[in-house]
Amino acid sequence: MPINDQSLLPASDELLTRQVHPSQMTEGRLSSRSFTPTDKDAGHLSADRESLLSPRDAYESYLQRKKLTEAGGTWGVSIQEFVILGLASYADPIPDNSAHVLVDFTSVGDAKKQQTVGKLAYAKAKARGRLHPPPDSAA
Amino acid sequence: MTDTPINPEAAATDDAFARFRFAGGRFDSHTIPLEVLPDLAAYRKLVLEVAKMLFRRRMGARVRVPKGFEDSFQIGLARIEGGSSAVADMPRLRPVASPPPQQPLKFAANQPTFDQPHYPDFDDARDYIDNLIGSVGSTGSVPPEFPVELAGLFNSFGQSLHEDEFIELGFGGAKPVRYDTFIRKKIVLSRETTYENAVDALFVLNGGVVAQGAIHVLDVTGVSFDFQPSTEFEFKKAYNRASENVRLVGTGLYDKNERLRRLLSVNVIYSEGGATQPFELRLEEIRSTPAGWYDDENPAPCPAAIEAMRCLLVDVSMQPVPLPHLYPLPSGGIAAEWTIGEWEASVEVDETGSQMTLNSVNTNTGEDVDMVIDLPSTKLMSQFMTFMNAMSTDEETPDAN
Numbered sequence: 001m002p003i004n005d006q007s008l009l010p011a012s013d014e015l016l017t018r019q020v021h022p023s024q025m026t027e028g029r030l031s032s033r034s035f036t037p038t039d040k041d042a043g044h045l046s047a048d049r050e051s052l053l054s055p056r057d058a059y060e061s062y063l064q065r066k067k068l069t070e071a072g073g074t075w076g077v078s079i080q081e082f083v084i085l086g087l088a089s090y091a092d093p094i095p096d097n098s099a100h101v102l103v104d105f106t107s108v109g110d111a112k113k114q115q116t117v118g119k120l121a122y123a124k125a126k127a128r129g130r131l132h133p134p135p136d137s138a139a
Numbered sequence: 140m141t142d143t144p145i146n147p148e149a150a151a152t153d154d155a156f157a158r159f160r161f162a163g164g165r166f167d168s169h170t171i172p173l174e175v176l177p178d179l180a181a182y183r184k185l186v187l188e189v190a191k192m193l194f195r196r197r198m199g200a201r202v203r204v205p206k207g208f209e210d211s212f213q214i215g216l217a218r219i220e221g222g223s224s225a226v227a228d229m230p231r232l233r234p235v236a237s238p239p240p241q242q243p244l245k246f247a248a249n250q251p252t253f254d255q256p257h258y259p260d261f262d263d264a265r266d267y268i269d270n271l272i273g274s275v276g277s278t279g280s281v282p283p284e285f286p287v288e289l290a291g292l293f294n295s296f297g298q299s300l301h302e303d304e305f306i307e308l309g310f311g312g313a314k315p316v317r318y319d320t321f322i323r324k325k326i327v328l329s330r331e332t333t334y335e336n337a338v339d340a341l342f343v344l345n346g347g348v349v350a351q352g353a354i355h356v357l358d359v360t361g362v363s364f365d366f367q368p369s370t371e372f373e374f375k376k377a378y379n380r381a382s383e384n385v386r387l388v389g390t391g392l393y394d395k396n397e398r399l400r401r402l403l404s405v406n407v408i409y410s411e412g413g414a415t416q417p418f419e420l421r422l423e424e425i426r427s428t429p430a431g432w433y434d435d436e437n438p439a440p441c442p443a444a445i446e447a448m449r450c451l452l453v454d455v456s457m458q459p460v461p462l463p464h465l466y467p468l469p470s471g472g473i474a475a476e477w478t479i480g481e482w483e484a485s486v487e488v489d490e491t492g493s494q495m496t497l498n499s500v501n502t503n504t505g506e507d508v509d510m511v512i513d514l515p516s517t518k519l520m521s522q523f524m525t526f527m528n529a530m531s532t533d534e535e536t537p538d539a540n
Binding site for chain 2: 024026027029031033038039040112115116119122
């Protein structure tokens with residue numbers, strides 16, 4: 001994983017987006033775990049760069065990959081907002097997704113601390129609202 | 140409110156006993172909400188009772204309706220057609236063939252008894268009801284000859300209608316008539332002192348009587364009412380949460396001055412916000428989440444974790460705490476989450492169902508609270524309440540969403 005100075009993304013308003021599985025949405029509420037790395041992620045949260053993959057395209061790609069007809073949608077936190085939370089973001093293009101990035105949560109401490117900071121990131125995404133499908137459409 | 144009839148010709152069916160057009164409010168979406176269906180069953184009951192009355196008028200007051208009279212009248216919902224409103228076609232159903240009686244073999248005895256007498260009283264009853272409603276609609280009063288004993292039957296027919304909605308009876312016929320909450324109330328109160336209508340108001344829980352399963356509540360003016368929750372669980376919850384403000388939604392008995400006299404059947408909506416879906420239903424949804432839902436390799440939610448969460452939520456329901464939103468975790472565990480003011484809180488049960496992790500963070504200040512509880516724990520609820528209270532010290536009543 002290219003967690004190094006060359007791949008570090010400078011602080012900006014660019015959004016890093018996440019896809020949400022239908023089970024992570026209930027009564028229109030997004031799970032606060034949506035912006036926290038899982039144990040398997042080893043502290044590195046996967047996301048997509050909005051500048052390279054639109055929220056709509058990211059959503060459609062997710063539906064195709066997961067064989068779903070609808071999902072919880074595309075949600076985003078800016079690189080700058082991650083920086084304020086003490087999290088650096090790194091470009092990490094992979095064969096089927098050149099927009100792939102990693103947000104490094106290892107800097108904030110153990111899994112418990114990562115969950116706390118993940119909730120703060122989630123609050124930013126929630127305040128911004130769903131990027132796609134538009135909030136007033138059924139998803 | 141939309142009141143543009145759909146094309147009656149397009150909606151017509153030859154064998155419809157009754158054809159209703161539902162219009163306004165919820166029906167503008169061209170569907171009939173399921174909660175309206177009891178009105179159709181109430182209509183059948185109304186027709187039946189009016190038909191009995193007409194039969195007695197026809198045959199003499201002392202003559203009983205013949206055996207099989209009631210069973211000969213069945214109507215069903217054949218189809219619903221949308222437009223700018225919704226039309227329901229209700230044909231008469233053929234009576235179910237009864238098995239042949241046990242008797243010596245004869246040719247005719249083995250034939251199902253399909254043929255029942257066709258009583259004209261049901262068609263007459265339908266027309267009687269249409270005429271009554273039409274008369275009340277045009278004159279504003281109920282004809283004096285309308286029998287006292289039938290007024291109460293209008294309590295149930297049309298009870299689900301909102302004020303901006305109506306049913307057009309006889310839709311597509313020569314004389315369609317409009318039936319709404321005003322006409323229903325007018326008919327019922329013409330012969331009774333109270334009528335049934337929807338309840339949707341704020342009350343304060345005020346204890347109850349365990350032996351009777353009755354809960355006391357006070358309305359906003361301090362007037363006391365009782366109701367009986369439908370389950371023991373709901374009774375305990377309401378009983379344990381005395382002094383809380385709640386919303387009651389259901390049916391009540393009102394007098395001519397629109398004053399509520401009695402609660403008949405109500406559900407309690409607790410006012411703390413949080414999840415509104417019953418947690419048992421949400422747990423069932425989570426239970427059916429397949430393995431691989433997150434990354435193709437993650438396990439399905441573990442039954443032990445779901446059961447541990449269910450046990451917690453049964454106890455949480457008895458406390459003045461919002462119900463959480465529930466989510467499966469990629470690990471096979473399960474999470475309960477609350478947004479309480481500026482706080483984001485969660486309780487996570489691990490995949491073995493043997494440990495709970497409680498975490499909350501104030502999204503404004505960054506202050507956080509962490510606890511770990513090994514299960515089973517006799518102090519679970521006291522620890523849980525300590526956790527919740529740590530977030531609500533600056534807010535008397537947690538308000539979640």
